[in-house]
Every structure is written in C-alpha cells, then in structure tokens.
Amino acid sequence: MSVRFSPEELSAAFAAFEATTEACAATGDWNPWAEQFTVDADYIEHAMGTMKGREQIRPWIATTMGTFPGNHMVAFPSLWHVTDPATARVICEIDNPMRDPGDGSVVSATNITILTFAGDGLWSCEEDVYNPMEFGQAAKTWCVRAKENGVITAEAQRWLDTTGAYFR
Numbered sequence: 001m002s003v004r005f006s007p008e009e010l011s012a013a014f015a016a017f018e019a020t021t022e023a024c025a026a027t028g029d030w031n032p033w034a035e036q037f038t039v040d041a042d043y044i045e046h047a048m049g050t051m052k053g054r055e056q057i058r059p060w061i062a063t064t065m066g067t068f069p070g071n072h073m074v075a076f077p078s079l080w081h082v083t084d085p086a087t088a089r090v091i092c093e094i095d096n097p098m099r100d101p102g103d104g105s106v107v108s109a110t111n112i113t114i115l116t117f118a119g120d121g122l123w124s125c126e127e128d129v130y131n132p133m134e135f136g137q138a139a140k141t142w143c144v145r146a147k148e149n150g151v152i153t154a155e156a157q158r159w160l161d162t163t164g165a166y167f168r
Contacts, residue, residue, distance in 0.1 A: 010083035014090045034058035044127040068155045069139035088117045102149025109138040136167040
C-alpha cells in the first residue's frame with residue numbers, strides 16, 4: 001500500500017478536526033463538523049448503524065449532540081492519537097466529559113475513533129468504537145449527581161426516568 005499522506009499531514013488534519021469539533025461543541029452548531037466529511041463518507045457508529053454520506057451524517061450529529069446526553073457533553077479532547085500513513089488513518093481515544101453536575105465532579109466516558117483522511121481537509125470515514133453501557137452509566141451517574149445538587153434539566157430527568165432505568 002502506498003503512503004499518500006505523511007504522519008505530519010495526518011496530525012495536522014487531525015488537529016484541524018479537533019479544533020472544529022471544539023468550536024461546534026462551544027456553539028452547538030454541528031454543521032461545520034459535518035462539512036469535514038466527503039460527500040460519500042461513511043460514519044460507522046456501532047450502536048446506531050452506518051450513515052452513508054455527509055447528508056446522512058449531518059442530521060444524525062445534530063440530533064445526537066442536540067439531545068441528552070450529547071448536549072450535556074462539553075468537550076471532546078483526544079487523550080492520544082497515532083497516525084498510520086499506509087491507511088491514511090488517525091486512531092485516537094476521545095474523552096467525552098459532561099458539564100459539572102453541580103458538585104465540581106467530572107463525569108465522562110471514552111471511545112476509540114478511527115478516522116480515514118481523504119485529503120483537502122476532508123475525511124472519508126469515521127468509526128467510533130465504544131461501550132454503550134459505559135456511556136449509559138456515565139449519563140446516569142451525571143443525572144443522579146445533578147439531581148442531588150438540584151441542577152438536573154427536565155430533559156435529563158426524562159432520560160433518567162426512562163432510558164436511565166436500564167443502567168445500574
């Protein structure tokens with residue numbers, strides 16, 4: 001397999017991806033995030049299925065990050081990343097911390113993300129690998145703490161009363 005992008009090019013593209021992700025998290029507008037994908041990109045989300053193309057990715061990310069627990073996550077920093085020039089991939093661990101539940105604690109869960117770079121600042125594939133039970137437990141922990149501290153949102157309370165019942 002020939003190398004299309006150097007480790008430095010992949011790291012620079014990933015840094016731009018991270019900056020866009022952080023900007024979207026700050027504004028709540030996930031359109032710029034979707035624009036980072038090619039029109040025919042694949043987004044593989046193990047619990048939710050595979051989105052085909054930017055225009056399937058766009059509404060999915062907007063809904064996911066616009067509802068609980070996604071809309072209570074405040075940042076998505078990578079804890080580490082590696083580049084694989086032979087496959088044009090960046091593999092990383094992403095942290096997903098939630099907003100303060102009122103006691104100063106940090107509630108979070110992590111995932112492994114595999115990004116395939118297409119060039120020109122665009123990604124042709126993202127695959128997120130994670131444990132849905134870990135994310136569900138983190139969301140429930142956040143809800144319980146937020147409720148104890150009197151800062152739980154109505155949306156989070158509804159999640160706790162329904163979906164949250166499935167997590168210990």
